[in-house]
Amino acid sequence: MESAELLKKYNVAAPRYTSYPTVPYWDIENFNANGWLGSVANTYAGYKEEGISLYIHLPFCESLCTYCGCNTRITKNHSVEVPYILALLAEWDMYVGALREKPKLREIHLGGGTPTFFSAENLGLLINGIMQNATLASDAELSFEAHPANTTKAHLTALYQLGFRRLSLGIQDFDPKVQFLINRFQTPAQVARVTCEAREIGYTSINFDLIYGLPGQSIDGLERTISDVITMQPDRIAFYSYAHVPWLKPGQRHYTEKDIPTGDEKFALYQFGRKLLLEAGYEDVGMDHFALESDLLFQSMATDKLHRNFMGYTSQHTHLLIGLGVSSISDSWTAFAQNPKTVEAYLDKIAQKLLPVEKGHFLTDEDLSIRKHILNIMCRANTAYSEGIPEKVYERLLPLLRDKLVWVTEKEIRITTKGKSFLRNVCMAFDEKLWLKQPKTQLFSSSI
Known part of the structure; x- marks a missing residue:
């Protein structure tokens, strides 16, 4: 069973990612x-x-x-x-x-x-x-x-x-x-x-x-x-x-x-x-x-x-x-x-x-690119960038990497067995619109 600390850390309001951008954005x-x-x-x-x-x-x-x-x-x-x-x-x-x-x-x-x-x-x-x-x-x-x-x-x-x-x-x-x-x-x-x-x-x-x-x-x-x-x-x-x-x-x-x-x-x-x-x-x-x-x-x-x-x-x-x-x-x-x-x-x-x-x-070209990576994570538990993982995405993934929820190389991101319970949290690392405009009221349900 996952530790209580891990649960508390990642039990945040998160989209279900049936689309990107999500409807509020x-x-x-x-x-x-x-x-x-x-x-x-x-x-x-x-x-x-x-x-x-x-x-x-x-x-x-x-x-x-x-x-x-x-x-x-x-x-x-x-x-x-x-x-x-x-x-x-x-x-x-x-x-x-x-x-x-x-x-x-x-x-x-x-x-x-x-x-x-x-x-x-x-x-x-x-x-x-x-x-x-x-x-x-x-x-x-x-x-x-x-x-x-x-x-x-x-x-x-x-x-x-x-x-x-x-x-x-x-x-x-x-x-x-x-x-x-x-x-x-x-x-x-x-x-x-x-x-x-x-x-x-x-x-x-x-x-x-x-x-x-x-x-x-x-x-x-x-x-x-x-x-x-x-x-x-x-x-x-x-x-x-x-x-x-x-x-x-x-x-x-x-x-x-x-x-x-x-x-x-x-x-x-x-x-x-x-x-x-x-x-x-x-x-x-x-x-x-x-x-x-x-x-x-x-x-x-x-x-x-x-x-x-x-x-x-x-x-x-x-x-x-x-x-x-x-x-x-x-x-x-x-x-x-x-x-x-x-x-x-x-x-x-x-x-x-x-x-x-x-x-x-x-959808803009950026939207389409982000959508592709979120779909890959949701459906295949991995995604890859041909030119390497963008620095801002990598920085957002660092806490998940330290907690062994993802495995990351220069170009590829994979969900670990432990990370399967936290897919919504991983997808948030790619969500540019969410990071650019953090909601002032609760728009989404809790991720866990």
Whole structure:
């Protein structure tokens, strides 16, 4: 186990680096929708054969999970489904118009919110509508997030018939005390039912989401949760750090800081959970992720093909990611764009037949270079400079080097086994925008 001194030293607010620059450092004043669409068309033209990734945000949930940091809309009114789907399809038509042809999709991911809030029939309406203006790559990966408590066999069957083969179940923790505090309820039996049904139907990769550092969480409770999880043998497991950001997500005020494991206690949960997963045959993949050797995520890491984007880690590397729906972020490789964060603002833009982008950033040459090194660290645990490591980067790495978290030569930086728990801290050494303008308020969650 890492020393308490090391933990205290590096347990600082840090970005998760699903992009560079990170969203708070975007140059939004010089962004415009026409320039964004131009970058989309240019990237598509240059990487047409590669295909594109498509993320679709489905924000609706019937109840608020108080730990959640996602963009959600709480409602039990299911009449919102079809109007929202029609808006998504209208947005997709705008992008297809900019590309001037039906693009090839290499990846589709339905995120939320709770995608299984939508009926199986309406999810079919959505995907069939998308595919009217697209083709699927032969090796396309289609995946969706699901709540175990409301995912039906009809959901699983309908999406399988549409080409979906990967399913991600949000579990977080099975401890009843934790579930009460975070207002998220599902039993091991419910998760086992969905998992078994999915496998019987033909799904080839099932992911479970777990979180450490949740209010009320204990070593004993986490051990029981992971024991139940291992019995079900998911192909992948995402084991995330709970991000306590009540200034952004008021629902997290349902409990107090006294309920939340911090410092040594939180790190012990991570180390213990990681140990159990490794002993069960799961392999460390990047940051926060574990996979069986038979799973494509591990295989992509083993062959240096692992990629990271706004959806997290993926085995599909595309230069163009289009995000549809409220709050979605798109990436043309040379620019980022984000949609409005409220359903009303998003639908209003669509009603006006306007591309619903609210803010964005055009990447400079320096941004692109830094992005490359951060991606290398996140996905391959090493990076190299052809002309040698810049002096300022080397100086920032010195504390990590002394603590044996990285191994450094004149041109190369490698993450050590000990350093795998501190990837976010290592990436901060490259983050010029963060060093040039230190935040005056807390923008990011703690790194551990």
